[in-house]
Amino acid sequence: MATAFAANQAHDAHAKAGHAERPERLERVLEVVSADAQLQEALRAVDVATADLELPALVHSERYIQTIVDQVESGGGMLDADTYTTADSVQVGLETLAVQRALADAVLSGRATNSFAATRPPGHHATPRQPMGFCLFSNVAIIAAWMRHQHGVERIAIVDFDVHHGNGTQDVFYHDPDTLFLSLHQHPLYPGTGGVKETGSGAGTGTTINVPLPARAGDAAYRYAFEQVVAPALEAFEPEVLLVSAGYDAHTDDPLAQMQLSAEGFALLCYRLRDIADRACSERLIAALEGGYDADALAASVQASLHVLTGIGAPPAVDESAPDATTKQQIDDVARLYQLD
Numbered sequence: 110m111a112t113a114f115a116a117n118q119a120h121d122a123h124a125k126a127g128h129a130e131r132p133e134r135l136e137r138v139l140e141v142v143s144a145d146a147q148l149q150e151a152l153r154a155v156d157v158a159t160a161d162l163e164l165p166a167l168v169h170s171e172r173y174i175q176t177i178v179d180q181v182e183s184g185g186g187m188l189d190a191d192t193y194t195t196a197d198s199v200q201v202g203l204e205t206l207a208v209q210r211a212l213a214d215a216v217l218s219g220r221a222t223n224s225f226a227a228t229r230p231p232g233h234h235a236t237p238r239q240p241m242g243f244c245l246f247s248n249v250a251i252i253a254a255w256m257r258h259q260h261g262v263e264r265i266a267i268v269d270f271d272v273h274h275g276n277g278t279q280d281v282f283y284h285d286p287d288t289l290f291l292s293l294h295q296h297p298l299y300p301g302t303g304g305v306k307e308t309g310s311g312a313g314t315g316t317t318i319n320v321p322l323p324a325r326a327g328d329a330a331y332r333y334a335f336e337q338v339v340a341p342a343l344e345a346f347e348p349e350v351l352l353v354s355a356g357y358d359a360h361t362d363d364p365l366a367q368m369q370l371s372a373e374g375f376a377l378l379c380y381r382l383r384d385i386a387d388r389a390c391s392e393r394l395i396a397a398l399e400g401g402y403d404a405d406a407l408a409a410s411v412q413a414s415l416h417v418l419t420g421i422g423a424p425p426a427v428d429e430s431a432p433d434a435t436t437k438q439q440i441d442d443v444a445r446l447y448q449l450d
């Protein structure tokens with residue numbers, strides 16, 4: 110097993126004083142990864158070629174890209190109430206895409222079995238026409254579109270465990286029967302979408318799966334949702350590759366949400382995803398960082414995830430406790446809706 114790993118190096122040029130989506134997030138992750146001798150031994154670096162604006166144009170409208178370029182060329186500003194740019198944000202956004210593309214290429218060409226992109230800003234809220242939620246480009250959706258365009262990959266599954274609903278990724282593939290998008294998220298919470306009834310549209314009906322979870326659901330709820338919904342849905346879909354929007358803001362210490370996941374809980378999610386990828390799509394799992402706003406919790410959770418992807422240490426311990434009855438019912442309802450039970 111080889112795990113490819115890369116980070117965007119110039120990310121600190123995208124920063125705004127007092128904003129939660131800040132360079133310290135990634136700096137702390139890289140400090141922890143650098144200090145971990147086992148990871149340094151196991152992780153494989155990749156060469157990253159530069160990306161140009163043709164890459165985000167696979168998903169975003171010309172007008173969308175021009176709006177960002179214009180604001181950045183004027184020195185930066187706000188794209189919406191939450192989403193800032195600086196004079197260097199296009200460059201940072203493209204470097205994020207370049208890193209994720211290089212890692213996807215390593216996996217698809219067989220040089221690595223799985224990969225993790227330590228990149229920022231996140232991407233999963235950016236819709237084809239609207240930047241939002243700290244996101245400039247819809248990173249994972251763009252990489253999925255690129256894999257289809259460049260590598261001829263047809264069936265792609267995307268699992269998004271960021272605590273916020275991945276509305277942007279969902280929008281990109283809402284009508285697409287060949288891309289399964291599955292999001293687990295706190296609900297209600299920003300951006301407000303991600304209800305059970307959002308199942309896709311037209312030919313894509315049934316290939317969008319939302320698992321909204323109540324605040325304070327913890328490791329047991331996620332474990333149960335994986336058993337009842339995530340694993341059976343992915344196995345039935347038979348993807349050629351599994352993309353993961355790996356956001357860590359469901360951690361109990363995160364300031365932007367009220368979930369109660371632990372770093373070990375994230376390790377278990379990654380273990381389960383790796384296990385599914387082993388069986389469903391020849392181990393091909395491509396993970397990219399999304400949210401996670403407590404830098405220490407983020408770094409510990411990414412480290413635990415990387416241990417799982419590289420196969421370091423024993424499998425994470427399984428918390429066998431059951432979720433509370435209401436949460437269990439909600440998860441069972443999703444399984445029933447998609448006839449996974």
Ligand SMILES: [Zn+2]
Binds near residue numbers: 400
């Ligand atoms: Zn988030």
